[in-house]
Amino acid sequence: MVISTAVTSVPAAAAGPREAADDALDAARYAAVPPLMESLLHDVRNPLNALAINLEVLTEKLKGEDGEVPPGQAKNLRAMREQVARVDGILRQFAEFLVHRGGSGAGEASLSETLERVLAVLGHEGRRRRVKVQPQIEAGLNVRLADLSELGFLLLQPVLRAFERAEAGSEVAIVARGEGARVVLEVVEATDISAERAPGTVAGLERACARLDVELQLRGGTCRLVFPRA
DSSP states (O other): OOOOOOOOOOOOOGHHHHHHHHHHHHHHHHHHHHHHHHHHHHHHHHHHHHHHHOOOOOOOHHOOOTTTOOHHHHHHHHHHHHHHHHHHHHHHHHHHHOOOOOOOSSEEEHHHHHHHHHHHHHHHHHHHTTEEEEEEETOOOEEESOOGHHHHHHHHHHHHHHHOOOOTOOOOEEEEETTTTTEEEEEESSSSSOSSSHHHHHHHHHHHHHHTOOOOEEETEEEEEEEEEE
């Protein structure tokens, strides 16, 4: 892995007690996310399933002699089904990126499709921060990775970093393209801020890239990840 960055990281051996305690706390917080997300999925899906079942029961009860639900009520039932499916889909998306299941092993995956899902998951966060996302994602970009289960979370990190650094109303360009035997992801902020506002995210990104043998380059407002192309 090659890292070129304006951010100076403190080596673990040189970190003081406070920095070490902060690192341990961040690690503990992250470690708590997967089991909590699993519990949330289980606890929320039970009432979602109950709602779906009762909607079908209600549909049967509302049918007239002709076997059809009156148009006005059918519209309401359809809207409720769509919202139940929407909540279930949102939960699945978040689980895909937050719950690390491991054990996937090395292999090939579509960076293009995974990145599209990442942007869908982060859509609300971008709107909340009033950041304008400008995606330019080349179709059909497949990459090789040592652990496929990490791809989604890895792609999430540079976009989150940009959101945390961006000023309200500014733009973030997200460009994914093929360059010969490599696939390059660049997340570029419109304003080049020298101070690092997301040191925890950067530290996690550095560790993930080192573990997965992905080249990472950080230069101010530009984050560049280079993957071997499949």
